[in-house]
Amino acid sequence: MSLLRVLPLVLIAALLAGCGSDDDGNTTLQVFAAASLRGSFEEIADAFEDQHDDVDVRLNFAGSSELTLQISEGADADVLATADEPTMAKVADLLGAPATLFASNTLRIVVPAGNPDQVTGLADLAGLDLVVCAPQVPCGAASTRVAQAAGITLSPVSEELNVTEVLSKVTSGQADAGLVYLTDVMAAGDAVEGLDFPESADAVNHYPIARLDDSADAELAGEFVAFVAGADGQAILREAGFAAP
């Protein structure tokens, strides 16, 4: 067989074999976390790696429901942190230990910097181009709860698929106002401001974290969970605007 005939087969075999192999000897910890935790968990992962020499924390951020779907379909994860308890409950069978609550988050009305429409509460949102999350996702469920508490019906011009889209509709000036989490407002910087409103207390999202039963290193996964719930993790979360669980 000439080289030219064999070469394509070799190439294909190489492709199929893939190129991923960890040869630095480090233990990898796969952490799946809700999208709203991105900033804080990146910091937490760095701090955790500083304390554990041979550990690489790999983070996977997505909407909470997306993460539970990935895990139900067999994705390799050691730790899961979601944005609310109902979502965590969907994978209750796959957890290696009961979930621990580690943070909470509340909604804010987000408006462009300077609050051009002089919004002071939920009632002022009528008549504005309001954007919220769809009721099917956690932030949308929370938005429905605050509207009920206020005794009003929101009439949004768009029900977005996730909280990031809501925020970007306001930062880009397409929408006049939106309902997002306090932590989103804090991460968004100066382009927008967040307004607290009394009914926000009626829809507090509690964030649970748990190690998964399939984790290759249950002890390390447990340590990560404890780290997030412990003083170091909590300090980082507080900085980002999360409240105590």
Added chain:
Amino acid sequence: MTAEPGTALPRWIWLPAALGAAVVALPLAALVGKVEWAQFWTLISSDSSQAALLLSLRTAAISTLLCLVLGIPMALILARRPFPGSGLVRAVVLLPLVLPPVVGGLALLHTFGRRGLLGDSLEVLGMDIAFSTAAVVLAQTFVALPFLVISLEGALRIAGQRYESVAASLGASPSRVLWRVTLPLALPSLLSGTVLAFARALGEFGATITFAGSLEGVTRTLPLEIYLQREVDPDAAIALSLVLVVVAAAVMTLTHRRTRVLR
């Protein structure tokens, strides 16, 4: 087309070809395998699903029409009357083919958005397309147009201008030549370009979510509905995905037949 005698493909070429087919066919088969057939009808006939399907068909049809109205003249000029800089124009027009849709959405936002390039002018005209069905059509047209232009332009170049010259020398006006000679000759490619544009418009997700938003019956097209349903009811999302695949495949097959007849 059948193999000419005396020509042969190297035998190894079957292996990557089969792998390629598997890469596309396997996920589709897996999707079909996941469908809950017993509840299929219930899953796809909910109000929100129907609204999304109708909206998708409606907007994709309008976008395709817009692509024809705008794309045929562009293809004709690019193929028949190149001008200085037409190469650059072609490259720009074809860019949405390779652009991530979300980037297209951002570009549209900064053009037609409230604070965009044309935002003020549109406001003066009393047009606020933010969060409207018009925004969905605009996003779909943006991503679908290149498919039409590229297929038609290629066909026009290959067809050449012999018949057109003959028709003109016999006294046909330019418009008559266009309608009676040029377009009929390019019809197979025009049809396949139209189908590609329609299919692309039907599947549009990224630019729509970035630019138009998502509200039932107004801007939430089928792909957006699928994405949302996945959060609460994965079975419904899979059923709706199948509907989208079937619609796209049906349009493709129908036109493919028609094109072969024409050829």
